[in-house]
Amino acid sequence: MTPANHLDFHDIQGIVLNAYGHLNHSRFLFLKIADSQAAKRWLASFANQISSAQRRRGEEELPHSQTNLALTLRGMEKLGLPHETLTAFPREFQMGMAAPERARRLGDVGDNAPDKWQFGGPNTPDIDLLLMLYARNEVILDQLTPQVLGTPSASGIDEVLCQNSIRHDENEPFGFRDGISQPAIEGASNRVLPSQSVLKAGEFLLGHVDEYGDLVPTPPVAREADPDRILAADSSQPNRSSFGHNGSFLVFRKLAQDVEGFRNFLDRATRNPDGSNNPDRAKLLSAKMIGRWPSGAPLTLAPEKDDAELGRNKHRNNDFGFAASDLDGFACPVGSHIRRANPRDALAFPSEPKRSLAISNRHRIIRRGRPYREVSPQNGDVVEQGIFFLAINAALLRQFEFVQQSWLNNPKFNGLYDERDPLSSANPGDGMMTIQAKPVRERLHRLPRFVTMRGGAYFFLPSIRALKFLAQIR
Numbered sequence: 195m196t197p198a199n200h201l202d203f204h205d206i207q208g209i210v211l212n213a214y215g216h217l218n219h220s221r222f223l224f225l226k227i228a229d230s231q232a233a234k235r236w237l238a239s240f241a242n243q244i245s246s247a248q249r250r251r252g253e254e255e256l257p258h259s260q261t262n263l264a265l266t267l268r269g270m271e272k273l274g275l276p277h278e279t280l281t282a283f284p285r286e287f288q289m290g291m292a293a294p295e296r297a298r299r300l301g302d303v304g305d306n307a308p309d310k311w312q313f314g315g316p317n318t319p320d321i322d323l324l325l326m327l328y329a330r331n332e333v334i335l336d337q338l339t340p341q342v343l344g345t346p347s348a349s350g351i352d353e354v355l356c357q358n359s360i361r362h363d364e365n366e367p368f369g370f371r372d373g374i375s376q377p378a379i380e381g382a383s384n385r386v387l388p389s390q391s392v393l394k395a396g397e398f399l400l401g402h403v404d405e406y407g408d409l410v411p412t413p414p415v416a417r418e419a420d421p422d423r424i425l426a427a428d429s430s431q432p433n434r435s436s437f438g439h440n441g442s443f444l445v446f447r448k449l450a451q452d453v454e455g456f457r458n459f460l461d462r463a464t465r466n467p468d469g470s471n472n473p474d475r476a477k478l479l480s481a482k483m484i485g486r487w488p489s490g491a492p493l494t495l496a497p498e499k500d501d502a503e504l505g506r507n508k509h510r511n512n513d514f515g516f517a518a519s520d521l522d523g524f525a526c527p528v529g530s531h532i533r534r535a536n537p538r539d540a541l542a543f544p545s546e547p548k549r550s551l552a553i554s555n556r557h558r559i560i561r562r563g564r565p566y567r568e569v570s571p572q573n574g575d576v577v578e579q580g581i582f583f584l585a586i587n588a589a590l591l592r593q594f595e596f597v598q599q600s601w602l603n604n605p606k607f608n609g610l611y612d613e614r615d616p617l618s619s620a621n622p623g624d625g626m627m628t629i630q631a632k633p634v635r636e637r638l639h640r641l642p643r644f645v646t647m648r649g650g651a652y653f654f655l656p657s658i659r660a661l662k663f664l665a666q667i668r
Contacts, residue, residue: 232350
C-alpha cells in the first residue's frame with residue numbers, strides 16, 4: 195500500500211484537494227443505474243476522464259472543465275461490489291442521510307424532514323451516482339454533459355435530477371463572502387495561509403493517518419476478487435485489497451435560503467425608536483449573527499465596521515483565534531455561525547487554547563459549496579435561491595454529523611442555553627441568540643427559519659483506482 199504519509203495525487207479525485215475556483219459553472223447530475231453491465235462498460239471508458247488531484251505545472255493552462263464521480267452504497271452494490279466490502283462501510287453511510295436516526299441527528303425534522311425532500315428522501319427515486327461537472331462557461335458545460343454521460347441506452351444510466359449552478363462572485367446568497375477558513379491537508383500544498391490548520395491526510399482520505407494518530411480503516415476486498423491487482427494491498431489485512439484507500443465521503447445537501455426573510459428580520463430587529471430603518475445597525479446585526487462582515491472581514495479583527503481590504507486579503511482574513519482577544523464574544527458572539535462551525539481555540543478549555551484548537555481540528559470538514567438560483571419560466575423572477583452544500587470528510591459521524599449536531603444545533607453550545615445556530619439551524623420561529631456586550635448583553639428573540647433542507651445524500655468518493663476496479667469487477 196502507498197505509505198500513509200504520502201499522497202498519490204494521480205489516484206485522488208480532484209475535488210478533494212481543489213475547489214475549482216476558476217470554473218464558475220457547475221452541474222450536479224443525480225443518476226440511477228438501469229443496466230449494471232452497461233454502466234460498468236460506461237465507467238470503464240469514463241474512468242480515465244475523471245479529474246484527479248494531479249498537480250499542475252506552473253506554465254500549464256488551467257483546465258476548461260473538471261469531472262468527478264461519487265456513488266451511494268446502493269450504486270456500488272449494483273456495480274457488484276462484494277457484500278463483505280459494502281458492510282465494512284461505516285454504519286451512518288450504510289443507513290444514508292434520510293434514515294430517521296440520521297435525520298434526527300442532523301436536525302432534519304419538521305419542514306426539513308426527508309419526506310419533504312425533492313431528492314434523496316423516501317418519496318423520491320433512488321440515487322446511485324452523483325456526477326459533478328465544472329466548466330468555465332455554459333457552452334463548455336453543455337458540451338461536456340453528453341460527452342461524459344452518453345445516451346441512456348449505451349451507458350445503462352438514467353438521469354434522476356439535474357441541478358445547475360452559476361457563481362457570479364465569491365458571496366453566498368445572504369451576501370457574505372464564502373469559502374473562507376478551509377483546513378489544509380498535510381502534504382497537499384506548499385502554500386499554507388496564516389493560522390490555517392494543517393491536518394493529517396486521514397481527516398479527509400481513508401487509508402491515511404488522522405489527527406488521533408490512527409490509520410483510518412478502509413473497506414477491504416478479497417484479493418481473489420481483484421486478480422489484476424488494480425487496488426492497493428491492505429497492509430492491515432493479509433489477503434485483502436484496499437477498496438477505500440484514497441477515497442473520501444461526500445455530503446451533498448441542497449439548502450434553500452430565505453434571503454428576503456433574513457433581510458426583513460434584520461430590518462425589524464434594528465429599527466429606531468420612531469420606527470424608521472437603521473441600515474447600519476442592520477448590517478452590524480447580520481455580521482454578529484454570521485461572525486464576519488459581508489466582505490469576509492472577521493469581527494474579531496474588525497469589530498466596529500466592515501473592512502473590505504481585510505476581507506479580500508486571504509493572508510489576513512482568517513488569521514485569528516478567539517482565546518486571546520475575544521474569549522467572551524464581545525466582538526464575535528459565542529453563538530455566531532462561524533464560531534459554532536469552527537470554535538478554533540476557544541471551545542471547552544479556555545485556559546488551554548492549544549488543547550481546544552486540537553479538539554476543534556478533529557471535527558473539521560472541507561467545504562465545496564456552490565450557489566443556486568431557480569427562476570420562474572414565465573417572468574424570470576427568482577423563485578428560490580440557496581447553496582448546494584458539499585462537504586468532504588473521512589468520518590461522517592465524527593466530522594460532518596458532529597458539527598451539525600454538537601455545534602450548530604446544540605442549544606447548550608459552549609456555555610450557552612437554549613440557543614441554536616442563528617443562521618442555519620431549523621429555528622421554527624422561536625429561536626434565540628445572545629449577543630455578548632458590556633455593560634448589558636443583547637438577546638434576539640423569535641428567530642425564524644432562514645435555511646430549509648431541500649434534499650441530499652451521503653456519497654462515497656472513490657479513488658481513481660477504485661473506480662477502475664468497479665468497472666471490471668465480476
